Structure formats: structure tokens, C-alpha cells
Amino acid sequence: MHYLHQYQQTQSLHSPPETLPTMYDLPSENQEEPGLPDEFHDLQPELLRLTFRPANYPADQIFSGSDLNLYYDVSHHSWYKRPDWFGVVGVSRLYKNHDLRLSYVMWQEKVAPTVVVELLSPGTEKEDFGTSTRKSSEPPTKWEVYEQVLQVPYYVVFDRYSDQLRGFVLKGGVYQELNLTQPKIWIPQLELGLGLWQGEYDRRRRRLWLRWYNAEGEWILTPTEVERQRAETERQRAETERQRAETERSRLQRLEELLRSHGIDPNS
Numbered sequence: 147m148h149y150l151h152q153y154q155q156t157q158s159l160h161s162p163p164e165t166l167p168t169m170y171d172l173p174s175e176n177q178e179e180p181g182l183p184d185e186f187h188d189l190q191p192e193l194l195r196l197t198f199r200p201a202n203y204p205a206d207q208i209f210s211g212s213d214l215n216l217y218y219d220v221s222h223h224s225w226y227k228r229p230d231w232f233g234v235v236g237v238s239r240l241y242k243n244h245d246l247r248l249s250y251v252m253w254q255e256k257v258a259p260t261v262v263v264e265l266l267s268p269g270t271e272k273e274d275f276g277t278s279t280r281k282s283s284e285p286p287t288k289w290e291v292y293e294q295v296l297q298v299p300y301y302v303v304f305d306r307y308s309d310q311l312r313g314f315v316l317k318g319g320v321y322q323e324l325n326l327t328q329p330k331i332w333i334p335q336l337e338l339g340l341g342l343w344q345g346e347y348d349r350r351r352r353r354l355w356l357r358w359y360n361a362e363g364e365w366i367l368t369p370t371e372v373e374r375q376r377a378e379t380e381r382q383r384a385e386t387e388r389q390r391a392e393t394e395r396s397r398l399q400r401l402e403e404l405l406r407s408h409g410i411d412p413n414s
Contacts, residue, residue, distance in 0.1 A: 186306055187213070187265055190356060191231040193347050194263060197358040197366035200336040203235045210234070211250055218295050220253040225285045227292075232259040235336065258296040260335055263356065264288070266305040274303050276321070293321050300333055302340060302356075309354045311342055330359070337361060 191212030198210050210233045215226040226249070234250075237257045241247045252258065264274045272278040276289030292298045293316065301314040301321060313331040314321040324331060330341035342354045343365055358366045367375065402412040 184267075187230060187267075189348055189350065190265055190304075190306075191263075193355055193357055193368070194231045194233075196368040198233050198338070199358070199366055200235055200338050201360065202337045206239045207237065208233075208235055209237050209239055209247075211247070214247070215249040216259075217249060217251045217253075218291055222285070227288055229259075229262045230265045231263040232298075233261045233336075234259045252296065259298050261300040261302060261333060261340070262292055262298050263302045263304065263340075266303055266307070268307075289321075294319070299335060300331070302331060304342075304356050306354070309342070311356070313340075329354075338366075339363075 195210045195212065198208065199205070200208060210231065211229070212231045213228055214232075215228055216232065217223065217226045219225045232250075234255075234257055237255055264270075266274055273288050276287065276293070278287055278289075280287055286295060292301050297316055297319065299316050301316075303312045303314075304310070305312075311326065311329040311331070313324040313326065315324055316322075328341075330339055332339040337360075339359045340356060341359055343357045344352065344354055346352050347355050360366060405412045
């Protein structure tokens with residue numbers, strides 16, 4: 147869930163495009179849904195989904211969701227969290243093997259996510275990092291649900307404004323922050339790693355994106371990249387064949403010229 151940013155933009159001395167409010171400054175008609183996801187919150191989870199391919203699980207036993215209601219308490223059916231992205235293995239890709247999911251209901255699925263990713267938005271820092279408070283009558287916080295209720299093994303937070311990646315691993319029932327010497331997190335259960343990749347995705351500007359990599363340290367390709375790579379390989383193969391044919395034609399021409407220089411008709 148994306149929360150309404152509470153700060154006020156600086157006034158005066160700025161052009162109208164700089165002072166117009168963003169979605170984080172504007173109220174929502176639905177008080178439970180302040181603001182709307184920005185474009186990055188659509189593109190980044192998509193890239194995670196397209197590259198989330200654990201080698202130790204068949205494709206039909208891998209599921210990932212983004213901005214999907216995750217219900218976690220059978221005693222409170224209205225309680226849910228909505229991770230920006232989460233990945234689950236060992237469950238059917240389709241609900242009951244035949245339909246797309248409307249939500250992810252823990253007491254039906256019985257398999258918790260292996261990893262949850264939250265994309266930091268203005269105003270969500272306390273909620274994402276577990277420092278927000280709540281009344282005893284209120285549902286548990288996002289951090290409490292991931293750590294204590296679902297016991298998600300890996301929790302990842304990415305701040306695209308500072309390009310900071312932080313990861314937490316569950317040890318002894320408590321999240322401990324990983325000491326990252328580089329912006330990469332290896333997850334043994336998945337035989338995959340999650341790291342920051344510099345590049346252009348979906349023809350957007352070049353920036354840092356979260357994406358998955360394999361045991362060899364290679365970034366997992368999206369279907370579009372696989373097709374582009376296949377097309378480039380085919381182009382190179384065709385170019386190699388063209389050059390080979392051109393070389394052969396040149397060789398035959400030289401041979402014909404040599405034969406004619408000796409008074410021999412190469413066509414006889």
C-alpha cells in the first residue's frame with residue numbers, strides 16, 4: 147500500500163511544473179488508499195516477475211504477485227497487506243491449477259512467500275522499516291506480519307530516490323539486516339540472487355533497477371531480451387554465412403582468372 151506523502155512542497159522561485167503537486171501531495175477519495183502507485187511501482191515489479199525463475203523449481207510451481215492483497219489471519223478476514231512484490235515457490239502458478247488469483251490467502255495456500263520486496267515511497271519509511279507504532283486494537287504492522295506472522299525468510303527494501311538496497315534475513319524469528327558489501331543479495335533457497343542492475347528497461351531512461359541473477363552472476367533475461375538475443379545471434383550467423391559465401395566467390399574468381407591467364411577456359 148502506498149501512503150500519502152505529508153510534506154509540503156517548497157513555494158515560490160520555482161516554475162509551475164516544479165510546484166505542481168505530485169500524487170503524494172494529493173488526497174484520495176478512498177481514505178484507505180491515499181495516493182496512487184507511480185510508474186516505477188508498475189515497471190519494477192514487472193521486471194522482478196519476468197526475471198524470477200528459480201532453477202530448482204519448475205515453472206508451474208513458481209508464483210509472484212505485485213500490489214496483490216495478501217490475507218494472513220484466518221480469524222480476521224479483513225486484515226491484509228499489499229506488498230509491492232513477493233515471490234512464492236512450491237505452490238501452483240495458477241489458483242487450484244486452473245485460474246488466476248484474485249488475492250493470496252495464506253490459510254488456503256499454506257505456503258508463505260520466500261521473499262518480499264517493498265519499494266520505498268515518500269512517507270512510508272517507518273512502515274517499511276518497522277519503526278511505525280500502532281494501537282493494540284489495530285492490525286499488526288507490515289513489518290510484524292512479514293517477520294512474526296508469515297515469517298518471510300527474506301525481506302528487501304529498495305529506495306529508488308537514493309538507490310539504496312537493504313536486505314533483512316530471518317534468524318531466530320527476528321529480522322537481521324544483511325551487511326551488503328555490494329548491492330546484491332543471494333537467496334540460497336531459490337538459487338537466485340537479487341541485485342541492482344544499471345540499464346534501460348521497457349525503453350525507459352537508464353537507471354538502477356532491481357532484478358534477479360543466477361549462480362554464475364549473470365542477470366536473468368526477460369522474454370523480450372531472450373528474443374532480442376536470439377535475433378542478434380541469428381543476424382550474426384547470417385552475416386558469418388554471407389562473409390563465407392563472399393570469400394568463396396572471391397576465391398573462385400581468382401581461380402578463374404588464373405586459369406584464363408594460362409589459356410584455359412574455366413567453363414570447359
